[in-house]
Amino acid sequence: MSRKDLTRKRFIQQTATSVMGYGLLSGALPKSIFAMGNLHKQGTTDQVTFKNVRMETGFYRDDFEVTGTKTELFSMVIENGEIKAIQPNSDIAGAIDAKGYLLLPAMKDMHIHLDKTFYGGPWKARSKRQHGVRDMITLEEKILPELLKTSTERAEKIIELLQSKGSDFARSHVNIEPTSQLNSLKNLQKAIENKRAVFGVEIVAFPQHGIFNSGSETLMKEAAQMDIDFIGGLDPFSIDGSIERSLDFTVQLALDYKRGIDIHLHESGESGLKTVQYLINKVKENPALKGKTFLSHCFVLGKLEGKVLQETCEQLAEAQIGIISTIPFGHLIMPIPTLHRHGIKVMTGTDSVVDHWSPFGTGSMLQKANLMAQLYGFSSELELSRCLRIATNDVLPLDNNGKQQWPKAGDKADFNLVEASCSAEAVARTSTIKALYHNGKCVYQYS
Numbered sequence: 001m002s003r004k005d006l007t008r009k010r011f012i013q014q015t016a017t018s019v020m021g022y023g024l025l026s027g028a029l030p031k032s033i034f035a036m037g038n039l040h041k042q043g044t045t046d047q048v049t050f051k052n053v054r055m056e057t058g059f060y061r062d063d064f065e066v067t068g069t070k071t072e073l074f075s076m077v078i079e080n081g082e083i084k085a086i087q088p089n090s091d092i093a094g095a096i097d098a099k100g101y102l103l104l105p106a107m108k109d110m111h112i113h114l115d116k117t118f119y120g121g122p123w124k125a126r127s128k129r130q131h132g133v134r135d136m137i138t139l140e141e142k143i144l145p146e147l148l149k150t151s152t153e154r155a156e157k158i159i160e161l162l163q164s165k166g167s168d169f170a171r172s173h174v175n176i177e178p179t180s181q182l183n184s185l186k187n188l189q190k191a192i193e194n195k196r197a198v199f200g201v202e203i204v205a206f207p208q209h210g211i212f213n214s215g216s217e218t219l220m221k222e223a224a225q226m227d228i229d230f231i232g233g234l235d236p237f238s239i240d241g242s243i244e245r246s247l248d249f250t251v252q253l254a255l256d257y258k259r260g261i262d263i264h265l266h267e268s269g270e271s272g273l274k275t276v277q278y279l280i281n282k283v284k285e286n287p288a289l290k291g292k293t294f295l296s297h298c299f300v301l302g303k304l305e306g307k308v309l310q311e312t313c314e315q316l317a318e319a320q321i322g323i324i325s326t327i328p329f330g331h332l333i334m335p336i337p338t339l340h341r342h343g344i345k346v347m348t349g350t351d352s353v354v355d356h357w358s359p360f361g362t363g364s365m366l367q368k369a370n371l372m373a374q375l376y377g378f379s380s381e382l383e384l385s386r387c388l389r390i391a392t393n394d395v396l397p398l399d400n401n402g403k404q405q406w407p408k409a410g411d412k413a414d415f416n417l418v419e420a421s422c423s424a425e426a427v428a429r430t431s432t433i434k435a436l437y438h439n440g441k442c443v444y445q446y447s
Protein backbone atom coordinates (compact mmCIF):
# COMPACT_ATOMS: atom_id res chain seq x y z
CA MET A 1 0.00 0.00 0.00
CA SER A 2 1.45 3.32 -0.98
CA ARG A 3 2.34 5.89 1.62
CA LYS A 4 -0.43 8.06 0.18
CA ASP A 5 -3.05 5.37 0.76
CA LEU A 6 -1.70 4.59 4.21
CA THR A 7 -2.11 8.17 5.30
CA ARG A 8 -5.75 8.52 4.30
CA LYS A 9 -6.92 8.22 7.89
CA ARG A 10 -4.04 10.26 9.16
CA PHE A 11 -5.01 13.07 6.82
CA ILE A 12 -8.40 13.15 8.51
CA GLN A 13 -6.61 13.11 11.86
CA GLN A 14 -4.52 16.09 10.88
CA THR A 15 -7.63 18.10 10.30
CA ALA A 16 -8.90 17.29 13.77
CA THR A 17 -7.99 19.90 16.34
CA SER A 18 -6.61 18.95 19.69
CA VAL A 19 -5.00 20.83 22.52
CA MET A 20 -3.73 17.58 24.04
CA GLY A 21 -0.31 17.89 25.49
CA TYR A 22 0.78 21.14 23.90
CA GLY A 23 4.36 21.79 24.90
CA LEU A 24 4.39 19.51 27.88
CA LEU A 25 8.14 19.58 28.13
CA SER A 26 8.26 23.30 28.67
CA GLY A 27 6.60 23.10 32.05
CA ALA A 28 3.16 22.90 33.59
CA LEU A 29 0.36 22.04 31.19
CA PRO A 30 -1.92 25.10 31.56
CA LYS A 31 1.00 27.53 31.25
CA SER A 32 2.29 25.75 28.15
CA ILE A 33 -1.06 25.83 26.41
CA PHE A 34 -1.32 29.52 27.24
CA ALA A 35 2.16 30.15 25.86
CA MET A 36 1.47 28.24 22.66
CA GLY A 37 -1.78 30.05 22.11
CA ASN A 38 -0.23 33.45 22.44
CA LEU A 39 3.15 33.03 20.87
CA HIS A 40 2.62 30.65 18.04
CA LYS A 41 -0.92 30.57 16.73
CA GLN A 42 -1.03 32.73 13.65
CA GLY A 43 -4.23 32.66 11.68
CA THR A 44 -4.94 29.05 10.79
CA THR A 45 -1.32 27.95 11.26
CA ASP A 46 -0.15 26.25 14.36
CA GLN A 47 3.58 26.89 14.79
CA VAL A 48 5.70 25.52 17.60
CA THR A 49 9.46 25.88 18.06
CA PHE A 50 11.69 23.47 19.99
CA LYS A 51 15.20 24.13 21.28
CA ASN A 52 17.95 21.77 22.50
CA VAL A 53 16.81 18.92 20.23
CA ARG A 54 19.57 16.32 19.88
CA MET A 55 19.89 15.03 16.31
CA GLU A 56 22.30 12.55 14.78
CA THR A 57 24.61 14.15 12.22
CA GLY A 58 27.12 11.44 11.29
CA PHE A 59 29.35 8.58 12.39
CA TYR A 60 32.80 8.63 13.96
CA ARG A 61 35.08 6.07 12.30
CA ASP A 62 38.55 4.66 12.72
CA ASP A 63 40.32 2.69 10.02
CA PHE A 64 38.29 -0.42 10.91
CA GLU A 65 34.71 0.51 11.77
CA VAL A 66 32.16 3.03 12.98
CA THR A 67 33.20 3.88 16.53
CA GLY A 68 30.44 6.27 17.56
CA THR A 69 27.61 8.54 16.47
CA LYS A 70 27.95 12.31 16.17
CA THR A 71 25.09 14.43 17.45
CA GLU A 72 24.41 18.14 17.76
CA LEU A 73 21.71 20.26 19.34
CA PHE A 74 19.27 22.05 17.03
CA SER A 75 16.17 24.19 17.06
CA MET A 76 13.21 22.76 15.19
CA VAL A 77 10.06 24.48 13.94
CA ILE A 78 6.82 22.50 13.64
CA GLU A 79 3.84 23.82 11.73
CA ASN A 80 0.53 22.19 10.83
CA GLY A 81 1.77 18.74 11.78
CA GLU A 82 4.95 19.01 9.72
CA ILE A 83 8.58 19.76 10.44
CA LYS A 84 8.89 23.20 8.91
CA ALA A 85 12.55 23.98 9.56
CA ILE A 86 15.65 22.72 11.34
CA GLN A 87 17.91 25.53 12.50
CA PRO A 88 21.06 26.06 14.56
CA ASN A 89 20.22 25.77 18.24
CA SER A 90 19.16 29.07 19.77
CA ASP A 91 17.38 30.23 22.87
CA ILE A 92 14.18 31.44 21.24
CA ALA A 93 11.69 32.88 23.71
CA GLY A 94 8.73 30.57 24.25
CA ALA A 95 10.42 27.58 22.62
CA ILE A 96 9.76 24.12 24.07
CA ASP A 97 12.94 22.86 25.74
CA ALA A 98 13.74 19.33 24.51
CA LYS A 99 16.47 19.24 27.17
CA GLY A 100 19.02 17.56 24.93
CA TYR A 101 16.93 14.41 24.47
CA LEU A 102 17.51 12.45 21.28
CA LEU A 103 15.06 12.93 18.42
CA LEU A 104 13.96 9.60 16.92
CA PRO A 105 11.15 8.78 14.49
CA ALA A 106 7.82 7.70 15.98
CA MET A 107 7.59 3.89 16.14
CA LYS A 108 5.07 1.91 14.08
CA ASP A 109 3.51 -1.29 15.47
CA MET A 110 2.68 -3.15 12.29
CA HIS A 111 0.98 -6.26 13.69
CA ILE A 112 -1.28 -6.16 16.70
CA HIS A 113 -4.78 -7.28 17.69
CA LEU A 114 -6.24 -4.20 19.35
CA ASP A 115 -9.70 -5.79 19.39
CA LYS A 116 -9.08 -8.64 21.83
CA THR A 117 -6.87 -8.18 24.82
CA PHE A 118 -6.90 -8.69 28.57
CA TYR A 119 -4.82 -5.51 28.91
CA GLY A 120 -6.75 -2.91 30.86
CA GLY A 121 -8.61 -5.66 32.74
CA PRO A 122 -7.63 -8.24 35.38
CA TRP A 123 -4.42 -10.24 34.91
CA LYS A 124 -4.85 -13.65 33.31
CA ALA A 125 -2.13 -16.04 32.13
CA ARG A 126 -2.57 -18.38 29.18
CA SER A 127 -4.24 -21.76 29.69
CA LYS A 128 -2.28 -24.88 28.76
CA ARG A 129 -5.49 -26.63 27.63
CA GLN A 130 -5.31 -25.26 24.10
CA HIS A 131 -2.79 -26.58 21.58
CA GLY A 132 -2.63 -25.04 18.15
CA VAL A 133 -4.84 -22.68 16.19
CA ARG A 134 -7.94 -24.95 16.01
CA ASP A 135 -8.12 -25.21 19.83
CA MET A 136 -7.79 -21.43 20.02
CA ILE A 137 -10.70 -20.98 17.62
CA THR A 138 -12.88 -23.14 19.88
CA LEU A 139 -11.75 -21.11 22.90
CA GLU A 140 -12.51 -17.82 21.14
CA GLU A 141 -16.05 -18.95 20.29
CA LYS A 142 -16.54 -19.25 24.05
CA ILE A 143 -14.85 -16.10 25.34
CA LEU A 144 -15.43 -13.50 22.60
CA PRO A 145 -18.97 -12.51 23.70
CA GLU A 146 -17.53 -11.53 27.11
CA LEU A 147 -14.48 -9.77 25.63
CA LEU A 148 -16.68 -7.74 23.29
CA LYS A 149 -18.36 -6.05 26.27
CA THR A 150 -15.16 -4.13 27.07
CA SER A 151 -13.28 -4.25 23.77
CA THR A 152 -13.59 -0.53 22.94
CA GLU A 153 -12.22 0.57 26.33
CA ARG A 154 -9.44 -2.00 26.26
CA ALA A 155 -8.40 -1.03 22.75
CA GLU A 156 -8.07 2.56 23.97
CA LYS A 157 -6.00 1.41 26.95
CA ILE A 158 -3.66 -0.58 24.75
CA ILE A 159 -3.28 2.37 22.37
CA GLU A 160 -2.16 4.40 25.42
CA LEU A 161 0.34 1.66 26.27
CA LEU A 162 1.75 1.78 22.73
CA GLN A 163 2.07 5.57 22.94
CA SER A 164 4.01 5.27 26.19
CA LYS A 165 6.47 3.05 24.32
CA GLY A 166 6.87 5.55 21.48
CA SER A 167 4.43 4.23 18.85
CA ASP A 168 1.99 6.59 17.16
CA PHE A 169 0.63 4.15 14.60
CA ALA A 170 -0.56 0.53 14.44
CA ARG A 171 -1.79 -1.96 11.89
CA SER A 172 -4.47 -3.83 13.79
CA HIS A 173 -6.02 -7.10 12.78
CA VAL A 174 -9.65 -7.36 13.84
CA ASN A 175 -11.70 -10.54 14.16
CA ILE A 176 -14.32 -11.14 11.50
CA GLU A 177 -16.08 -14.43 12.31
CA PRO A 178 -19.59 -15.70 13.13
CA THR A 179 -19.21 -15.29 16.92
CA SER A 180 -18.43 -11.56 16.95
CA GLN A 181 -19.94 -10.93 13.50
CA LEU A 182 -18.92 -7.32 12.70
CA ASN A 183 -18.97 -6.20 16.34
CA SER A 184 -15.22 -6.53 16.98
CA LEU A 185 -14.72 -4.22 14.01
CA LYS A 186 -17.43 -1.76 15.08
CA ASN A 187 -16.08 -1.61 18.65
CA LEU A 188 -12.53 -1.05 17.42
CA GLN A 189 -13.69 1.67 15.05
CA LYS A 190 -15.21 3.47 18.06
CA ALA A 191 -11.86 3.33 19.87
CA ILE A 192 -10.03 4.56 16.76
CA GLU A 193 -12.50 7.43 16.46
CA ASN A 194 -11.94 8.38 20.10
CA LYS A 195 -8.15 8.35 19.57
CA ARG A 196 -8.22 9.84 16.09
CA ALA A 197 -6.33 13.01 16.97
CA VAL A 198 -3.53 11.25 18.82
CA PHE A 199 -2.93 7.86 17.16
CA GLY A 200 -3.18 6.39 13.67
CA VAL A 201 -4.58 2.92 12.93
CA GLU A 202 -5.02 0.89 9.76
CA ILE A 203 -7.26 -2.16 9.91
CA VAL A 204 -6.92 -5.71 8.63
CA ALA A 205 -10.26 -7.56 8.41
CA PHE A 206 -9.08 -10.88 9.82
CA PRO A 207 -11.08 -14.13 9.36
CA GLN A 208 -9.59 -15.57 12.57
CA HIS A 209 -11.72 -18.73 12.43
CA GLY A 210 -11.02 -19.42 8.76
CA ILE A 211 -12.97 -18.08 5.79
CA PHE A 212 -14.57 -21.36 4.70
CA ASN A 213 -13.90 -23.22 7.96
CA SER A 214 -16.30 -20.89 9.79
CA GLY A 215 -18.45 -19.74 6.87
CA SER A 216 -17.24 -16.13 7.07
CA GLU A 217 -17.44 -15.29 3.34
CA THR A 218 -20.43 -12.93 3.59
CA LEU A 219 -19.09 -11.25 6.73
CA MET A 220 -15.72 -10.69 5.04
CA LYS A 221 -17.46 -9.11 2.04
CA GLU A 222 -19.40 -6.80 4.35
CA ALA A 223 -16.25 -5.92 6.32
CA ALA A 224 -14.37 -5.18 3.10
CA GLN A 225 -16.81 -2.31 2.52
CA MET A 226 -16.46 -0.87 6.05
CA ASP A 227 -13.46 1.50 6.00
CA ILE A 228 -10.83 -1.17 6.41
CA ASP A 229 -7.42 -1.22 4.72
CA PHE A 230 -6.40 -4.87 4.29
CA ILE A 231 -8.03 -8.24 3.72
CA GLY A 232 -6.62 -10.75 6.20
CA GLY A 233 -6.33 -14.51 6.10
CA LEU A 234 -5.31 -17.52 8.16
CA ASP A 235 -3.41 -20.65 7.20
CA PRO A 236 -5.26 -21.42 3.93
CA PHE A 237 -4.37 -25.13 3.91
CA SER A 238 -4.59 -26.20 7.53
CA ILE A 239 -7.64 -24.12 8.45
CA ASP A 240 -9.55 -23.68 5.17
CA GLY A 241 -8.45 -26.93 3.55
CA SER A 242 -7.40 -25.40 0.23
CA ILE A 243 -4.60 -22.99 -0.55
CA GLU A 244 -6.12 -22.06 -3.90
CA ARG A 245 -9.73 -21.59 -2.80
CA SER A 246 -8.78 -19.54 0.27
CA LEU A 247 -6.24 -17.32 -1.48
CA ASP A 248 -8.41 -16.85 -4.58
CA PHE A 249 -11.20 -15.53 -2.35
CA THR A 250 -8.81 -13.22 -0.45
CA VAL A 251 -7.14 -11.85 -3.58
CA GLN A 252 -10.47 -11.25 -5.36
CA LEU A 253 -11.89 -9.43 -2.35
CA ALA A 254 -8.78 -7.21 -2.18
CA LEU A 255 -9.05 -6.43 -5.89
CA ASP A 256 -12.80 -5.80 -5.79
CA TYR A 257 -12.56 -3.26 -2.96
CA LYS A 258 -9.06 -1.95 -3.65
CA ARG A 259 -7.59 -3.16 -0.35
CA GLY A 260 -4.20 -4.56 0.54
CA ILE A 261 -3.64 -8.11 1.80
CA ASP A 262 -2.09 -9.23 5.10
CA ILE A 263 -2.30 -12.97 5.81
CA HIS A 264 -1.36 -14.85 9.00
CA LEU A 265 0.70 -17.81 7.82
CA HIS A 266 1.86 -20.09 10.62
CA GLU A 267 2.23 -23.23 8.47
CA SER A 268 5.89 -24.06 8.21
CA GLY A 269 5.97 -27.26 6.15
CA GLU A 270 5.30 -27.98 2.50
CA SER A 271 1.88 -26.28 2.61
CA GLY A 272 3.50 -23.11 3.99
CA LEU A 273 5.93 -22.89 1.09
CA LYS A 274 3.19 -23.70 -1.44
CA THR A 275 1.06 -20.89 0.05
CA VAL A 276 3.93 -18.42 -0.32
CA GLN A 277 4.52 -19.50 -3.92
CA TYR A 278 0.82 -19.36 -4.82
CA LEU A 279 0.51 -15.86 -3.35
CA ILE A 280 3.62 -14.70 -5.21
CA ASN A 281 2.07 -15.87 -8.49
CA LYS A 282 -1.28 -14.22 -7.73
CA VAL A 283 0.43 -10.90 -7.00
CA LYS A 284 2.49 -11.15 -10.18
CA GLU A 285 -0.76 -11.77 -12.11
CA ASN A 286 -2.33 -8.73 -10.40
CA PRO A 287 0.33 -6.01 -10.21
CA ALA A 288 -2.12 -3.71 -8.39
CA LEU A 289 -1.32 -5.82 -5.32
CA LYS A 290 2.44 -5.23 -5.50
CA GLY A 291 3.68 -3.33 -2.44
CA LYS A 292 0.25 -3.85 -0.81
CA THR A 293 0.59 -7.54 0.09
CA PHE A 294 2.09 -8.89 3.31
CA LEU A 295 2.65 -12.23 4.99
CA SER A 296 2.53 -12.08 8.76
CA HIS A 297 4.74 -14.55 10.66
CA CYS A 298 5.52 -16.68 7.57
CA PHE A 299 7.41 -19.13 9.77
CA VAL A 300 8.17 -21.34 6.76
CA LEU A 301 10.93 -18.91 5.77
CA GLY A 302 12.72 -19.88 8.98
CA LYS A 303 12.77 -23.50 7.81
CA LEU A 304 14.18 -22.86 4.34
CA GLU A 305 17.86 -23.01 3.50
CA GLY A 306 20.27 -22.52 0.62
CA LYS A 307 18.91 -22.28 -2.89
CA VAL A 308 15.21 -22.59 -1.95
CA LEU A 309 15.51 -19.73 0.54
CA GLN A 310 17.38 -17.60 -1.95
CA GLU A 311 14.89 -18.21 -4.77
CA THR A 312 11.92 -17.59 -2.49
CA CYS A 313 13.46 -14.32 -1.32
CA GLU A 314 14.11 -13.23 -4.89
CA GLN A 315 10.50 -13.91 -5.83
CA LEU A 316 9.10 -12.17 -2.75
CA ALA A 317 11.23 -9.13 -3.59
CA GLU A 318 10.09 -9.18 -7.22
CA ALA A 319 6.41 -9.36 -6.19
CA GLN A 320 7.05 -6.69 -3.54
CA ILE A 321 5.47 -8.84 -0.85
CA GLY A 322 6.45 -7.71 2.64
CA ILE A 323 7.06 -9.91 5.69
CA ILE A 324 5.81 -8.95 9.13
CA SER A 325 7.63 -10.90 11.80
CA THR A 326 7.24 -10.68 15.54
CA ILE A 327 10.88 -11.86 15.67
CA PRO A 328 10.40 -15.28 17.24
CA PHE A 329 13.26 -16.90 19.11
CA GLY A 330 13.75 -20.40 20.45
CA HIS A 331 12.95 -23.26 18.08
CA LEU A 332 12.63 -21.06 15.02
CA ILE A 333 14.76 -18.14 13.93
CA MET A 334 13.48 -16.05 11.03
CA PRO A 335 16.06 -15.12 8.37
CA ILE A 336 15.46 -11.38 8.79
CA PRO A 337 19.00 -10.28 7.76
CA THR A 338 18.64 -12.39 4.58
CA LEU A 339 15.24 -10.83 3.83
CA HIS A 340 16.75 -7.37 4.27
CA ARG A 341 19.66 -8.25 1.98
CA HIS A 342 17.15 -9.16 -0.73
CA GLY A 343 15.42 -5.80 -0.36
CA ILE A 344 12.24 -7.33 1.07
CA LYS A 345 10.13 -5.03 3.21
CA VAL A 346 10.31 -6.34 6.79
CA MET A 347 8.24 -4.92 9.63
CA THR A 348 7.44 -6.04 13.14
CA GLY A 349 4.67 -5.72 15.69
CA THR A 350 3.74 -6.78 19.19
CA ASP A 351 0.91 -9.10 17.97
CA SER A 352 -0.63 -10.30 21.22
CA VAL A 353 -0.27 -8.08 24.26
CA VAL A 354 -1.55 -9.90 27.34
CA ASP A 355 -4.37 -11.94 25.86
CA HIS A 356 -5.57 -15.55 25.62
CA TRP A 357 -2.86 -16.27 23.01
CA SER A 358 0.04 -14.93 25.07
CA PRO A 359 0.53 -13.37 28.50
CA PHE A 360 3.59 -11.49 27.25
CA GLY A 361 4.04 -8.33 25.22
CA THR A 362 5.36 -4.98 26.35
CA GLY A 363 3.94 -2.94 23.49
CA SER A 364 7.46 -1.66 22.75
CA MET A 365 8.85 -1.56 19.23
CA LEU A 366 12.21 -0.50 20.65
CA GLN A 367 12.23 -3.77 22.58
CA LYS A 368 11.64 -5.61 19.26
CA ALA A 369 14.63 -3.81 17.75
CA ASN A 370 16.65 -4.81 20.83
CA LEU A 371 15.50 -8.43 20.46
CA MET A 372 16.54 -8.42 16.82
CA ALA A 373 19.97 -7.06 17.74
CA GLN A 374 20.50 -9.74 20.38
CA LEU A 375 19.12 -12.55 18.24
CA TYR A 376 21.39 -11.89 15.27
CA GLY A 377 24.41 -10.74 17.28
CA PHE A 378 24.26 -7.11 16.12
CA SER A 379 26.31 -5.41 18.83
CA SER A 380 28.47 -2.83 17.04
CA GLU A 381 27.53 0.85 16.83
CA LEU A 382 26.60 0.61 13.14
CA GLU A 383 24.65 -2.65 13.46
CA LEU A 384 22.70 -1.49 16.51
CA SER A 385 21.79 1.80 14.84
CA ARG A 386 20.49 -0.11 11.77
CA CYS A 387 18.23 -2.29 13.95
CA LEU A 388 16.08 0.74 14.73
CA ARG A 389 14.55 0.46 11.24
CA ILE A 390 12.41 -2.52 12.24
CA ALA A 391 10.71 -0.30 14.85
CA THR A 392 10.17 2.77 12.70
CA ASN A 393 8.96 1.30 9.41
CA ASP A 394 12.43 1.85 7.90
CA VAL A 395 12.89 5.51 8.88
CA LEU A 396 16.44 6.04 10.21
CA PRO A 397 18.14 9.32 11.16
CA LEU A 398 21.36 8.35 9.34
CA ASP A 399 21.90 6.31 6.18
CA ASN A 400 24.44 3.46 6.12
CA ASN A 401 27.24 5.94 5.33
CA GLY A 402 26.34 8.27 8.17
CA LYS A 403 24.62 10.88 6.04
CA GLN A 404 21.75 12.62 7.84
CA GLN A 405 18.45 11.67 6.17
CA TRP A 406 15.82 12.27 8.87
CA PRO A 407 14.32 14.61 9.79
CA LYS A 408 14.04 16.96 6.84
CA ALA A 409 11.81 19.99 6.40
CA GLY A 410 8.49 18.71 5.09
CA ASP A 411 8.57 15.43 7.06
CA LYS A 412 5.57 14.67 9.23
CA ALA A 413 6.11 15.79 12.82
CA ASP A 414 5.77 12.28 14.26
CA PHE A 415 8.72 11.79 16.60
CA ASN A 416 10.01 10.71 19.98
CA LEU A 417 12.31 12.47 22.43
CA VAL A 418 14.38 9.69 23.97
CA GLU A 419 16.76 9.54 26.93
CA ALA A 420 19.68 8.29 24.86
CA SER A 421 22.80 9.68 23.22
CA CYS A 422 22.20 7.96 19.85
CA SER A 423 20.09 5.31 18.04
CA ALA A 424 22.56 2.54 18.89
CA GLU A 425 22.27 3.25 22.60
CA ALA A 426 18.48 3.55 22.40
CA VAL A 427 18.29 0.06 20.81
CA ALA A 428 20.85 -1.59 23.10
CA ARG A 429 19.38 -0.17 26.30
CA THR A 430 15.71 0.17 25.22
CA SER A 431 15.99 3.73 26.48
CA THR A 432 13.13 5.61 28.07
CA ILE A 433 10.70 7.46 25.80
CA LYS A 434 10.45 10.94 27.34
CA ALA A 435 7.80 12.26 24.95
CA LEU A 436 5.91 11.22 21.81
CA TYR A 437 4.65 13.73 19.24
CA HIS A 438 2.04 12.85 16.63
CA ASN A 439 1.08 15.34 13.93
CA GLY A 440 3.15 17.92 15.83
CA LYS A 441 1.21 17.45 19.08
CA CYS A 442 2.58 15.94 22.27
CA VAL A 443 0.46 12.82 22.85
CA TYR A 444 2.53 11.22 25.59
CA GLN A 445 4.95 12.49 28.18
CA TYR A 446 6.94 10.38 30.63
CA SER A 447 6.28 11.23 34.23
Ligand SMILES: [Zn+2]
Pocket: 111, 112, 113, 173, 264, 296, 351, 352
Ligand atom coordinates in the same frame (compact mmCIF):
# COMPACT_ATOMS: atom_id res chain seq x y z
ZN1 LIG B 1 -1.62 -11.86 14.74
